[in-house]
Amino acid sequence: MTNDATNPTPSALFAQMRDTSPLVQCITNYVAMNFAANTLLAAGASPAMVHTPEESGEFATIAGALTVNIGTLSPQWVEGMKAAAQSANQANKPWVLDPVAHFATAFRRDTVAELLELNPAIIRGNASEIIALGGGESAGQGVDSGDPVEQAEEAATTLAQSRNAVVAVTGTVDFVTDGTRAVRIHGGSDLMPKITAMGCSLTALVGAFVAIAPNAPFNATVAALATFAAAGAIAADTANGPGSFAVHFIDALYGLDANALNAKSRIETLS
Amino acid sequence: MTNDATNPTPSALFAQMRDTSPLVQCITNYVAMNFAANTLLAAGASPAMVHTPEESGEFATIAGALTVNIGTLSPQWVEGMKAAAQSANQANKPWVLDPVAHFATAFRRDTVAELLELNPAIIRGNASEIIALGGGESAGQGVDSGDPVEQAEEAATTLAQSRNAVVAVTGTVDFVTDGTRAVRIHGGSDLMPKITAMGCSLTALVGAFVAIAPNAPFNATVAALATFAAAGAIAADTANGPGSFAVHFIDALYGLDANALNAKSRIETLS
Amino acid sequence: MTNDATNPTPSALFAQMRDTSPLVQCITNYVAMNFAANTLLAAGASPAMVHTPEESGEFATIAGALTVNIGTLSPQWVEGMKAAAQSANQANKPWVLDPVAHFATAFRRDTVAELLELNPAIIRGNASEIIALGGGESAGQGVDSGDPVEQAEEAATTLAQSRNAVVAVTGTVDFVTDGTRAVRIHGGSDLMPKITAMGCSLTALVGAFVAIAPNAPFNATVAALATFAAAGAIAADTANGPGSFAVHFIDALYGLDANALNAKSRIETLS
Numbered sequence: 001m002t003n004d005a006t007n008p009t010p011s012a013l014f015a016q017m018r019d020t021s022p023l024v025q026c027i028t029n030y031v032a033m034n035f036a037a038n039t040l041l042a043a044g045a046s047p048a049m050v051h052t053p054e055e056s057g058e059f060a061t062i063a064g065a066l067t068v069n070i071g072t073l074s075p076q077w078v079e080g081m082k083a084a085a086q087s088a089n090q091a092n093k094p095w096v097l098d099p100v101a102h103f104a105t106a107f108r109r110d111t112v113a114e115l116l117e118l119n120p121a122i123i124r125g126n127a128s129e130i131i132a133l134g135g136g137e138s139a140g141q142g143v144d145s146g147d148p149v150e151q152a153e154e155a156a157t158t159l160a161q162s163r164n165a166v167v168a169v170t171g172t173v174d175f176v177t178d179g180t181r182a183v184r185i186h187g188g189s190d191l192m193p194k195i196t197a198m199g200c201s202l203t204a205l206v207g208a209f210v211a212i213a214p215n216a217p218f219n220a221t222v223a224a225l226a227t228f229a230a231a232g233a234i235a236a237d238t239a240n241g242p243g244s245f246a247v248h249f250i251d252a253l254y255g256l257d258a259n260a261l262n263a264k265s266r267i268e269t270l271s
Numbered sequence: 272m273t274n275d276a277t278n279p280t281p282s283a284l285f286a287q288m289r290d291t292s293p294l295v296q297c298i299t300n301y302v303a304m305n306f307a308a309n310t311l312l313a314a315g316a317s318p319a320m321v322h323t324p325e326e327s328g329e330f331a332t333i334a335g336a337l338t339v340n341i342g343t344l345s346p347q348w349v350e351g352m353k354a355a356a357q358s359a360n361q362a363n364k365p366w367v368l369d370p371v372a373h374f375a376t377a378f379r380r381d382t383v384a385e386l387l388e389l390n391p392a393i394i395r396g397n398a399s400e401i402i403a404l405g406g407g408e409s410a411g412q413g414v415d416s417g418d419p420v421e422q423a424e425e426a427a428t429t430l431a432q433s434r435n436a437v438v439a440v441t442g443t444v445d446f447v448t449d450g451t452r453a454v455r456i457h458g459g460s461d462l463m464p465k466i467t468a469m470g471c472s473l474t475a476l477v478g479a480f481v482a483i484a485p486n487a488p489f490n491a492t493v494a495a496l497a498t499f500a501a502a503g504a505i506a507a508d509t510a511n512g513p514g515s516f517a518v519h520f521i522d523a524l525y526g527l528d529a530n531a532l533n534a535k536s537r538i539e540t541l542s
Numbered sequence: 543m544t545n546d547a548t549n550p551t552p553s554a555l556f557a558q559m560r561d562t563s564p565l566v567q568c569i570t571n572y573v574a575m576n577f578a579a580n581t582l583l584a585a586g587a588s589p590a591m592v593h594t595p596e597e598s599g600e601f602a603t604i605a606g607a608l609t610v611n612i613g614t615l616s617p618q619w620v621e622g623m624k625a626a627a628q629s630a631n632q633a634n635k636p637w638v639l640d641p642v643a644h645f646a647t648a649f650r651r652d653t654v655a656e657l658l659e660l661n662p663a664i665i666r667g668n669a670s671e672i673i674a675l676g677g678g679e680s681a682g683q684g685v686d687s688g689d690p691v692e693q694a695e696e697a698a699t700t701l702a703q704s705r706n707a708v709v710a711v712t713g714t715v716d717f718v719t720d721g722t723r724a725v726r727i728h729g730g731s732d733l734m735p736k737i738t739a740m741g742c743s744l745t746a747l748v749g750a751f752v753a754i755a756p757n758a759p760f761n762a763t764v765a766a767l768a769t770f771a772a773a774g775a776i777a778a779d780t781a782n783g784p785g786s787f788a789v790h791f792i793d794a795l796y797g798l799d800a801n802a803l804n805a806k807s808r809i810e811t812l813s
Binding site: 030063 | 571572573574576577613614615616617643646647648649650683684685686735736737738739781782783784785786788789
């Protein structure tokens with residue numbers, strides 16, 4: 001990619017992250033909160049986990065962006081998610097939806113249907129989640145994907161067009177589309193699905209990037225995924241398993257610079 | 272042990288775990304969620320943290336097994352636990368109870384009394400918890416055990432008989448009984464009580480093993496404890512303290528094979 | 543400092559921690575729970591996360607001290623915090639307040655105002671939080687401080703006097719005052735703000751120290767901060783980034799002794 005204001009490159013956005021330390025409101029699940037916060041801090045952003053409806057809407061006007069992940073739902077949290085998303089919309093702040101295992105129960109399906117009506121700028125999920133969001137038959141049961149990313153590319157494109165959102169499908173090779181443009185992102189490590197909250201933390205990082213590029217959600221998403229892929233590839237070089245991978249991943253993200261970001265991830269332009 | 276369908280060995284069950292990746296619903300405490308999920312992923316299982324009564328019962332019919340840990344209770348979570356346990360019973364799915372510090376407050380005592388009525392297949396606790404469940408005087412105050420495992424063996428046997436459940440008491444040397452058979456499991460490390468959520472994560476792993484052997488809860492429990500003991504012994508060889516132990520433990524669990532499982536844990540048959 | 547019963551030194555209190563393993567009730571946020579529990583275990587204390595109003599007050603009479611951190615608030619948790627603080631007061635147990643980002647929303651401001659009326663023995667915050675508690679204009683937005691500690695020293699002194707509490711402002715150099723006495727504590731590492739929950743875990747550790755010295759909250763706070771500073775300085779020697787820092791920090795805390803505590807932290811007496 002050539003960097004310009006309307007089409008910023010991952011490394012340009014990454015440099016801005018380090019310079020501006022955007023405040024990101026994350027409404028995420030109990031499993032992911034700690035790792036997601038450490039991911040944002042290592043990347044240079046400032047995370048804030050603020051979920052209750054008594055304050056989630058007010059905080060969404062202060063934060064640069066909002067992320068909503070439905071991993072460990074309950075009714076009061078759903079109210080907080082909706083209040084925050086509505087407030088983000090009113091304040092023209094972008095928000096990111098992570099529809100964890102939304103096909104698994106009626107409560108999840110209903111919640112995601114309500115959240116989709118609140119116009120997320122970006123939707124990030126695994127292949128099973130994106131296929132099911134597009135109305136297809138996925139092999140997923142729980143939170144782990146049962147489908148390869150390639151099988152979700154068509155569903156992602158349709159979803160991006162119908163929802164006027166950027167859609168990211170993450171897995172061995174990631175796919176990002178805004179309905180017109182589409183790229184694949186290569187990098188990362190086979191160990192990543194073996195560490196809980198990696199996907200949820202990636203959603204948080206997408207929020208951090210779109211906070212600094214609210215008018216370029218496609219580029220922000222690509223930058224977040226490339227950053228994750230690069231840090232994952234670096235961590236894999238020295239990890240002995242998923243425990244040390246998680247530690248090295250945070251170190252790698254903290255130590256990442258533009259050169260390593262470009263060298264350790266690869267963006268394949270499809271359209 | 273000789274492996275056969277009704278009396279499977281730890282290494283046979285461990286191989287099945289890797290092959291089948293059972294889906295395990297964990298209703299556990301906020302402290303343990305991340306480590307418990309990483310424990311299950313490293314062992315080869317697929318964890319799902321689904322707790323709210325709006326969906327916990329529905330999800331229990333999908334999962335291979337359910338685990339319930341009362342570490343950080345509140346009334347809505349208790350409703351979710353009960354709905355999930357009832358649903359697991361109706362669907363003939365085994366469930367595991369971890370009665371964290373149940374003697375500490377009236378709310379905990381009442382909750383555990385209600386949960387016991389829902390027929391857990393397996394109960395896992397530390398010595399203080401199992402002694403107190405059996406009606407004895409324990410030295411426990413908070414979540415850490417104040418009693419040695421040996422002092423809980425009699426209470427465990429009585430509890431197993433009265434509740435028709437497998438009971439596991441974990442500590443320096445673990446004890447497992449179904450009221451007739453009884454074994455001790457040796458291995459692990461003195462560092463393990465110095466890392467929070469080790470016991471809660473072991474409960475989750477018991478759930479993963481019983482998901483693949485629902486008709487052999489005694490063997491499943493022994494297999495989970497032997498797996499934990501082996502990974503703990505391996506991690507201790509290279510840890511510099513509880514921080515690195517936790518990291519190495521996940522790596523060791525991920526890298527474990529049948530040989531290391533048998534070499535690094537020892538099962539002493541008592542009856 | 544010269545050690546005596548009314549003015550105990552950090553190393554004297556640290557030795558007592560290892561000997562007596564105080565039970566500490568922590569009502570803290572979802573992000574911090576795991577790391578805070580591991581911090582207390584590594585230091586030698588016994589953490590218990592008990593938050594719901596149905597049991598938080600009862601548990602506060604059993605624990606040696608209580609800590610309250612408002613990081614991830616909701617109304618039911620506020621009720622639990624208040625019940626626990628009231629009960630701690632009645633039982634003459636000291637409690638510690640950590641007013642995370644209390645200036646960010648009306649809900650937070652109101653909650654902290656209510657909690658302050660319940661007479662915390664110790665208040666610990668970052669510079670932005672303490673300046674705002676004193677009624678000043680802080681540069682903070684989210685949970686990360688936007689102000690240097692030195693700018694909060696005056697606000698801390700005023701707050702300590704008006705609330706009859708010990709006030710600790712933590713950052714690159716920490717400041718502790720009871721309104722009369724004041725010290726600065728040097729040590730730690732620049733990496734510490736890059737790891738989430740470090741401040742929250744320090745609050746928990748302050749609770750552990752004041753549990754063993756309920757009549758010397760100033761000394762207990764200084765001891766906790768010196769312990770943290772020493773472990774942080776040791777961890778920084780071998781860390782490659784915030785991921786490995788967090789691991790080494792727990793190892794360092796676990797391995798700490800009186801000599802290292804004194805060698806790796808420095809207490810500057812101001813008054």
